[in-house]
Amino acid sequence: MSSNVHGRERVKASEELVRKRREREAVKIKQYNDLVQQCQEQFRNENYNHETLSLTTRILEMNPDYYTIWNTRRLVLLRGILVESPQSLNDVEQNRTTYKKELDLFMQLIRINPKSYWMWNHRRWCLETMPKPNWPAELGLVEKLLSLDARNFHGWTYRRYVVRQLRKEAKEKEQDEKIVRSEYDFTTKKINESFSNFSAWYQRTRLLPEIVHNLSVDKKNAIAKDELYLVKEAIYTEPEDQSAWLYYRWIVGHVPDPIQFIGAFKLTSSPLVILIFDDDVSFVSAPTMIEDKTEDTVEGSWLPVGRNSSSSTSTVWVYKPKTANSSPATVRISSSNLMPSTRSKATLTTSLERPIIKIPADDVSATCLARIEERLKTDHWTPSTKRSIPVSSISSQCAWHTLDHARLLKEEIFTVRELLEIEPNSKWALQTLAHFINQLRLLGSCENTDDALAEVISIYEDLAKLDTYRRHRYRDASK
Known part of the structure; x- marks a missing residue:
């Protein structure tokens, strides 16, 4: 490896310097571990007091990502510091002072790590627990933080959270629309400052559909053309930024991809037939299973096999014939029968008919199918009367x-x-x-x-x- 890094010559530390550095680190590690041990002991003894709270502060100043200590701190606050049902002005003022100190602690620690999930979570908890939080002030705070680091996604996530709270408090529709429009203008400002601000572009996707919702078709399309002009400016300026x-x-x-039917398969050792798709699907009614010689329909039971046993959608569907001596050779699925689970997939444009492919069984597959066959004795899929899944056409x-x-x-x-x-x-x-x-x-x-x-x-x-x-x-x- 080159000894020159970023134009500066790398100087190898002497053994003496390395030894002293390790000694200092060892002292810090011991202090940290001692503090954690004291805090845990205090908590076990249910000492929910200012001493325990102070211990959590000292630990978090050394390691603001220690989420267990954040949880401990909140419990100490709830069980020993905050007045549960404040009756007097003194109680109210005591709680207000406590919450203010917590919010100030956030401002102190964010300088250490502005991208700590647990600090942002703690601030949210404070605001949601305290009476009458100042949401406009929070919006101003996060704007200031984003002026220092415009692409801090924690800051953008928190900003969306604050805006949701402000919208909840909006008493009139015009006030709510003003908040949304203001956020849209804020993303424009941030994008003009830096085209590579992914969070600002993403925020825009959340806002635009709502902003144009009540506009005429012509106005919506005019805004779409303006957005295309803006984004083309960005790609011509920074073509390598995603x-x-x-x-x-x-x-x-x-344009949603059409659902792909991978195939229908049957293990030689099992009566079950397995249908596999490239995405989670559901059926309006059961696919048609056809016998080879007679071309008769073979009745049977169906079961979606997926991560969620109660789901009616899956990439894998299993069929069991009603009678043991039945052996379908072909599966037929009509175009109107198959339903995608998301808008990223389109419904079929034509019906499908596929042969059932027989494959040799291994021990693992045979065991899995035996379990499914056992489950089919007491559980099976029934068609729903509701089309609750969003269906996309090829023109979406x-x-x-x-x-x-x-x-x-x-x-x-x-x-x-x-x-x-x-x-x-x-x-x-x-x-x-x-x-x-x-x-x-x-x-x-x-x-x-x-x-x-x-x-x-x-x-x-x-x-x-x-x-x-x-x-x-x-x-x-x-x-």
Whole structure:
């Protein structure tokens, strides 16, 4: 390794310096462990007093990420420091002073680690526990913190939390809309300061659909065009930063991928048939199982097998024929029967019919299927009368504007191609071009679908050579 780091010559510490440093660290570690032991002992003895609280303060000053001590501190406050039901003005003032000290402690410790989950959680607890918290002051505080570190996602998460509280307190609709608009303007300010502020772009995705909700179609589409202008400024200025590219995709919208039916399989040692999909799905009614010779429908029981035993959706569905001597050879699923579990997947455009593939069983698979077969004796899926799952059509896009999706994709493909003439090795530009072309293909609006797919694969092959660190990801994306 080079001895020159960031233009400065690395100087090897002498053995004496290393020894002294280790001695100092050993003293600090002993002090820290002694404090933790004292605090734990005090807590075990139910000494919920200022002495125990002081011990937690000293520990947190040395290690603000010690979440157990934060929990201990809150219990000490609740059980021994705060007046549970303040009756007098003195009680109210005592509690107010205690909460103020806690909020001040946060300001002291945040200088040590501004990205500590536990400190931010403690501040939220204080504000939610104390009477009449000053939410406008909290908004001002977090704005000041974000001026020091504009991309601190803890600060942005906390800001969203504060805004939610302010909106709860808003008494009139106009006041609520003003808060939302103010947040939108704040994201604009932060984005103009730095196009690489991912949190500001993300916050914008949360606000825009609400801001335009009651506007006319023309006004919504005009705002969408303004957003496209802003994001194009960002990608031309910083083409290698991912933040604006991700927002760009969000503005253009997403064509949901159609559900992929991987196949139907049957182990030679079991009567069960396994259906596998590429995402969680549900059925309006059971798929049709067909016998080979007679082509009769074979009745049976169905069960979704997933992480949640009570769920009606799964990537894996298991079928058991009603009679032991029945052996279906084909499964048929109608296009209107299969339901995706999220809007990222589209319903089928045509019905599916697949042969059931027989595969040899191993001990592990046989054991798992035996358990499922046992469960099917007392439990099975029944069709729901409600279509509670959001269904996407192949034309779904960004829901808050109505710009023609095919035309929009073609225009943005042209834009990205122009940028690639200037920045031919821009990884994010290449990824976005492949994404947009594939979206246009899924939408069915390509002049030549085969040529479009070939170009997408070619782009990912180029990316695998250009960015070898992520070559496996690009190869997976090209499949």
